[in-house]
Amino acid sequence: MSAEKKTKIKKITIKAAVAALWLVLWQLVCFIVDMELLVVSPWQVLKRLTELSATAEFWQYSLGSLGRITEGFLLGSVTGAVLAMLCHQFTFAREFFSPAITMIKSTPVASFIILALVWLTGQRVPVFISFLMVLPVVYGNVSQGIREVDPKLLEMARIYGMNRQKRVLKIYIPSVLPYMMAACRTALGLSWKAGVAAEVIGVTKNSIGRQLYYSKIYLETADLFAWTAVVIIMSIALEKLFLFAVGYIGRRFHFDRPNSKGKVEG
DSSP states (O other), X not given: OOHHHHHHHHHHHHHHHHHHHHHHHHHHHHHHHOOTTTOOOXXXXXHHHHHHHTSHHHHHHHHHHHHHHHHHHHHHHHHHHHHXXXXXXXXXXXXXXXXXXXXXXXXXXXXXXXXXXXXXOTTTHHHHHHHHHHHXXXXXXXXXXXXXXOHHHHHHHHHTTOXXXXXXXXXXXXXXXXXXXXXXXXXXXXXXXXXXXXXXXXTOTTSHHHHHHHHHHTTOHHHHHHHHHHHHHHHHHHHHHHHHHHHHHHHHTTOOOOOTTSOOOO
16 A cells, blocks of 8 residues: 555545544533424434425525525635735736725624625625625735745746736746635635524525524524535535536646746646
8 A cells, every 4th residue: 555545545535534523522522411392413413404404495495595605705716815915916906906905804794794685686685795805805815915925036037028828827927826715715614604694683585594593583404504514515515516627727828836946847
């Protein structure tokens, strides 16, 4: 067995052991509390999740939330990246948009949700809130990535007459891509938290948030835990899928990072 395979098996074993430990702790809390209204066991959550997944409504609600939050995430990511590039290029743009970005970062999510319920239809509120949560994260990381581009590489590109398109493809994108991936990893979690919160407050039709709201109203703790588990699973799955897609695009178009000698590979 190769060393790489042993390392991979070791990582999987550790993760499985940690997951098992948390399940044991969860079950222990259930025994101590001994009140299903407050805490339900992992087995009850799994049982309820299995029951829910067998219904058409479960997939309708899950895919509805997935579509809205993915839309908000993508809009926020694209807008944040474009704004970062625009503000790097033009000082006026940076000064103009800086107060808005600061306001978005500082304003409580609940305030935006309430305002959005006045401005928009219920179906669009989660999209808008997810967009707002993603925008400043991507903007900040991409801006940092652009600032961290090695000036020696840019000077080399200028000396050798490299045009703007090649500078973007061979210097800027490889340097900014790790920052973009880190931003998306953080922003995806925020978009799910804020988006589902918007669905709960707005009682959005065909959404996980609406089911969480009903679970609270009718004191269905098992349903509350089950739908929360769905949000966590979908968030992790979407994150893995998105990062895989970004990594694949990077490899497909040879967005290799500049090497230590200052040469651009690819």
